[in-house]
Amino acid sequence: MNRLLKNREILLVAIIVVMIAGFATRAEGFASPANLANIFNDTSILIILALGQMAVILTKSIDLSVAANLAFTGMAVAMTNAAYPDLPLALLIVLAIGIGAFLGAINGYLVWALQIPPIVVTLGTLTIYRGMAFVLSGGGWVNAHQMTPSFLNVPRLPVLGLPVLSWIAIFIVIGAWFVLTRLPFGRAAYASGGNPTAAVYAGIDIGWTKFLAFVLSGALAGLSGYLWVSRYAVAYVDIAAGFELDTVAACVIGGISIAGGIGSVAGAVLGALFLGVIKNALPVIGISPFAQMAISGIVIVLAVVFNARAEKKAGRIILRDRAVPEGSA
Amino acid sequence: MKLANKLAIGVAIAFAAMTTAASAADMKIALVVKSLGNGFFEAANKGAQEAAKELGGVQVIYTGPTSTTAEGQIEVINSLIAQGVDAIAISANDPDAVIPALKKAAQRGIKVISWDSAVAKEGRIMHLNPSSNELIGKMCLTLAKNHLEGGKGDFAILSATTTSTNQNTWIAEMKKQIKDFPGLNLATTVYGDDLADKSYREAQGLLKSQPNVKVIVAPTTVGVLAASQAVKDAGMIGKVYVTGLGLPSEMAGAIKSGATKEFAIWNPIDLGYSATQIAYHIVKGDTDAKPGSAIKAGRMGSIKIGDNGEAAMADPFVYNAKNIDEFSKIF
Numbered sequence: 001m002n003r004l005l006k007n008r009e010i011l012l013v014a015i016i017v018v019m020i021a022g023f024a025t026r027a028e029g030f031a032s033p034a035n036l037a038n039i040f041n042d043t044s045i046l047i048i049l050a051l052g053q054m055a056v057i058l059t060k061s062i063d064l065s066v067a068a069n070l071a072f073t074g075m076a077v078a079m080t081n082a083a084y085p086d087l088p089l090a091l092l093i094v095l096a097i098g099i100g101a102f103l104g105a106i107n108g109y110l111v112w113a114l115q116i117p118p119i120v121v122t123l124g125t126l127t128i129y130r131g132m133a134f135v136l137s138g139g140g141w142v143n144a145h146q147m148t149p150s151f152l153n154v155p156r157l158p159v160l161g162l163p164v165l166s167w168i169a170i171f172i173v174i175g176a177w178f179v180l181t182r183l184p185f186g187r188a189a190y191a192s193g194g195n196p197t198a199a200v201y202a203g204i205d206i207g208w209t210k211f212l213a214f215v216l217s218g219a220l221a222g223l224s225g226y227l228w229v230s231r232y233a234v235a236y237v238d239i240a241a242g243f244e245l246d247t248v249a250a251c252v253i254g255g256i257s258i259a260g261g262i263g264s265v266a267g268a269v270l271g272a273l274f275l276g277v278i279k280n281a282l283p284v285i286g287i288s289p290f291a292q293m294a295i296s297g298i299v300i301v302l303a304v305v306f307n308a309r310a311e312k313k314a315g316r317i318i319l320r321d322r323a324v325p326e327g328s329a
Numbered sequence: 330m331k332l333a334n335k336l337a338i339g340v341a342i343a344f345a346a347m348t349t350a351a352s353a354a355d356m357k358i359a360l361v362v363k364s365l366g367n368g369f370f371e372a373a374n375k376g377a378q379e380a381a382k383e384l385g386g387v388q389v390i391y392t393g394p395t396s397t398t399a400e401g402q403i404e405v406i407n408s409l410i411a412q413g414v415d416a417i418a419i420s421a422n423d424p425d426a427v428i429p430a431l432k433k434a435a436q437r438g439i440k441v442i443s444w445d446s447a448v449a450k451e452g453r454i455m456h457l458n459p460s461s462n463e464l465i466g467k468m469c470l471t472l473a474k475n476h477l478e479g480g481k482g483d484f485a486i487l488s489a490t491t492t493s494t495n496q497n498t499w500i501a502e503m504k505k506q507i508k509d510f511p512g513l514n515l516a517t518t519v520y521g522d523d524l525a526d527k528s529y530r531e532a533q534g535l536l537k538s539q540p541n542v543k544v545i546v547a548p549t550t551v552g553v554l555a556a557s558q559a560v561k562d563a564g565m566i567g568k569v570y571v572t573g574l575g576l577p578s579e580m581a582g583a584i585k586s587g588a589t590k591e592f593a594i595w596n597p598i599d600l601g602y603s604a605t606q607i608a609y610h611i612v613k614g615d616t617d618a619k620p621g622s623a624i625k626a627g628r629m630g631s632i633k634i635g636d637n638g639e640a641a642m643a644d645p646f647v648y649n650a651k652n653i654d655e656f657s658k659i660f
Contacts, residue, residue: 027538035537042530144554144582145657156562232525233558233582234551239525279527283534289520290491 008255012270015303019277027284037162043276044169045224045231047269049243050250051176052217054268057251058180059210060193060260061111061118066221067243068129069103073225075133078142078151078235085148092151096226097219103129104218108211118210126244134237142235155230165227172220177265185212194261250275253303274303355388358608359409360601361402361419362393363446369660370420373445373601377418380605383627387609390414399426406430410437416608419453420445428452440611442618444604447639454611455618455634457604459595461641462495466502468593468645469546469573470510476544476570476590481512484544485535487552487573489523499548516542521552528555532571536563547573550580553592557583577648577656584653596646597660603629603642 024031049066056063077096080087103125110121144152155165162170180186191199192206199206229235254271256263278299282292360377362370374391381387392409394401399422407430409417417434421427421443431441431452441448444457460468473484486503488496500518507513516539521528528551535542536559545560547553553573557580560569566587575583575592583589606626610616616624620638623631634640648656 029537038533042533141579143579144558145585228526231558232529232555234525234554234579241524243526279530280534283519283531284538286538289518 009264009266009270011306012254012267012274012303015306016270016274016277019274019281023277023281023285026286027281030281030284037166039276039280040169040273041163041166042280043272044165045227046243046246046250046276047169047272048172048220048224048227049247050254050268050272051172051265052220053247054251054254054256054263054265055176055180055189055213056118056210056217057248057256057258058189058193058260058263059206059213060196061210061213062122062248062258063104063107063214063217064119064122064244064248065103065107065125065129066217066224066247067240068126068133069100069218069221070225070228070243071237071239071241072103072129072133072136073099073222074229074239075137075142075225075235075237077226078147078229079137081148081151082142082146089150089154093223093226096222098222100222100225101215101219104214104216104221105211107218108214111214112207112211115207130237137235137237139237142229144233147230147233152230152233155227165231168223168227172223173265173269176268179216180265185209189213190261192261193259246275247272249300253300275300355386356416356609356612357388357390357412357414358416358418358605358612359390359392359412359414360604361405361409361417362391363420363422364397364401365393365395369597372597372656372659373420373604376596376598376601376603377605379598380602380609380627384606384609387605389605394422397422399423402427403430406434410434410439413437414439415612416440416442418442418444418604418608419448421448422446424449424452440608442604442608442611445600450637453638455607455638455640457600457607457632458639458641459600460643460645462498462502463506464641464644465499465548465574466506467509468647469499469503469548470506470513471644472572472591472593472647473544473546474510474513476572477513478543479512480510482543483514483516483539483541484546485516485539485542486518487528487531487535487545487547487549487556488518488520489549489552491520493523493549496548503546521547521549521555523549523551525551525555528552529559532556532559533563536560536565536569543569545569545571545573547571547575549573550575553589554579554583557586557588560588561586574645576660577653578658578660580648581653581657584648584650591647591649593645593647595642599629599646600642602627603632607632607640 020031029035053063073096076099077092081092107121107125110116111118157164159167188204188209191204192209196206228240250271251268253274254267256267278296360374377389381389392405394405402422417439424447427448435441441453442455443453447456474480486500507515519531521531532545532555535545545556547556553571553575556571560566560571571589572592574594576594580592603626607624610624611618616622618634620634620636623633626632629643632640
C-alpha cells in the first residue's frame with residue numbers, strides 16, 4: 001500500500017478519480033461515461049502538446065513557443081484550405097506537421113548550434129511565430145464558412161464511440177511511449193537531461209538530441225494547429241494564447257522534472273487530464289467566475305506539492321568517504 | 330507663404346468650378362474614412378451615395394488615406410479645403426491630431442462632423458456613434474426574446490473577461506432593461522475570456538448545468554462563434570440558440586448551421602447614410618446640431634444629439650439567413 005502511494009502515476013490517478021467523484025456530487029452526470037469521453041476529447045490537444053513538451057523538458061530544455069507555433073500553423077493551413085478547397089485533407093495535415101516541425105527545428109537549431117538557453121530562444125520565437133501569424137493573415141480571420149466541411153468535420157467523426165480527435169491523441173500517446181522508451185532517441189533524451197556529463201561519456205550527442213526533441217515538439221504543435229482550428233472552426237492570430245503554460249503545467253503536475261531526465265508518458269497524459277477535468281468542471285459546478293482562476297491555480301499547486309512529497313527520494317551515497325566516519329563530521 | 334498660395338489657388342479653382350459647373354448648386358459632402366479599401370467603409374460609402382441620391386443636388390466625395398494614419402487624413406482634409414467642399418464627415422484615425430486641419434476647414438465655413446470614430450469636441454460640430462450602450466443592451470434582449478418561443482424563457486450571457494469595460498457596460502444595460510421584457514429571465518452570466526477554448530467550454534457547461542437556458546447571448550465575436558460551435562457539436566441545434574454581436578463574415582458559418590438565427594452589429598451602410606443626411610441638414614441650416622436638438626435623417630428617422638454633441642444612430646442592425654450572404658462579403 002505504501003509502495004503504491006509512492007508511485008506518482010497511481011497517486012495522480014487517485015487524485016483525478018477523487019476529483020471527478022467530488023465534482024459529480026455538485027454536477028449531476030459529471031462522472032457519466034459520455035461526459036468523461038467528452039472531457040478526454042476536449043483535453044486531446046493538450047495531451048498532444050504536453051507529450052511534445054515532455055520530450056523537450058526531458059532534455060533539460062523548455063519549449064515556450066508551442067502555442068505560437070500552433071497559432072501560426074493553424075492559420076497557415078486554414079488559409080490554404082480557404083484558398084484551395086480542392087486540396088485533400090491528408091495533404092493539409094502533412095503540411096501542418098511539416099510547418100510545425102520546421103518551426104520546431106528553428107528552435108532546436110538555435111539551442112543546438114548556437115548554445116543559446118532554450119528559455120531565451122523559445123521566448124523569442126514565441127513572439128516571432130505569433131507575429132508571423134499576424135503578417136500571414138494581415139490580422140484577418142478565417143471563418144467557418146470559408147473552410148471546407150471535411151476540414152472541419154473529420155476530427156469530429158465518431159469511430160467506435162470516440163471522435164477521431166480522441167483517437168489521434170490515443171495513437172500519439174502510444175507513439176510517444178514507444179519513441180521515448182523503445183527507441184535510441186528516447187533513451188538519449190532521458191540520459192542527456194538526467195546526467196549530461198555521463199551522457200557525453202556514453203557517446204550521446206546532447207545537442208542533436210535536444211534538436212530532435214524540439215522538432216518532435218514542433219511537429220506535434222503543428223498537428224495541434226490543424227486540430228485546434230477545426231475544433232473551434234475559426235482561425236485568428238490570438239488562438240491558444242497562453243496555452244504554452246498549460247502544457248508546461250501538465251508536465252509539472254505529471255511529475256516530469258523541470259530539471260530534466262525524469263518523467264513518464266503516463267505522467268504527462270495524467271497531468272493533462274488533471275487540467276482537463278478542472279477546466280471542464282469549473283463551468284458546471286457553479287463557482288463564481290471571479291474565483292475560478294484562483295481556484296484552479298490553488299488546485300494545481302496542491303497537486304504538485306502532493307506529488308513532490310510523494311516522490312521525495314533520499315539522497316544516495318554511492319561512495320563513502322572512509323576517512324570521515326559517519327556522524328562525526 | 331507656400332501653403333497660403335496653394336490654398337488661394339485651390340479656393341480660386343474651387344470658386345471657378347463652382348461658378349462654371351452647370352449644377353452649381355450641388356452640395357459637396359466629403360466622406361473621409363480611416364483608410365480606403367476597407368470593406369466596412371466601402372459599405373458606408375454605399376449608404377452615403379444612397380442618401381445623396383435621395384436628397385438630390387448632393388455630391389458625395391468618398392476619400393481617405395491609403396493607410397490608417399492621422400497624417401494621411403490631414404493631407405486629405407487640406408485637399409478637401411482646397412476643393413471647397415461644403416461639409417466634411419470624418420471617421421478619425423486620431424481624435425486630436427486632425428483637429429488643427431479641421432479647425433482650418435471650419436474657419437472657411439465647412440461644416441465638420443465626425444462619425445464612427447470620434448474627433449474630440451473642439452474639432453467638430455457633432456459626432457455620430459453607430460449605436461449607444463443602451464441600444465446595444467436593448468438589442469441583445471430583443472435578440473434573446475426573438476429566439477425564445479413566445480418571447481418567454483431563460484437565457485444566459487457569455488461574456489469576454491470579467492474586467493472588460495464595454496462588455497460589463499452592456500451587461501449592466503441588459504440587467505437594467507430586462508424589466509421591459511416580461512417573461513425573459515437571465516439565468517447566469519459566464520465569462521469565456523475571449524478565448525475560443527474557454528468560451529467553448531463555458532458554453533458546453535451552460536448546456537449541461539442550465540438545461541432551462543434556451544438562448545445564449547454573447548456580446549463578443551469570439552464568444553458567439555465558440556458558443557455556436559459548442560451547440561452544434563452537442564447536437565442541440567434547434568433546441569438552444571446562440572445570438573449576440575458579431576461581424577457577418579465571421580458569423581456566416583453559424584447562421585448556415587442553424588445554431589444562430591439572427592445576430593446584430595451596427596450597419597455601416599446606415600452609418601454612411603445617416604452621416605450624409607446629418608451633414609446635409611447642417612449645411613442647409615435646418616439645425617445647429619447643438620446638444621438637445623434633433624436632426625431628421627431620412628429613413629433612419631430623427632437622431633437626437635446628446636451630451637458633448639454626440640448622437641447615437643440607431644439599434645444595431647440585425648443580420649439573418651436572408652441578408653448574411655450579402656453582408657458577409659462586405660465586412
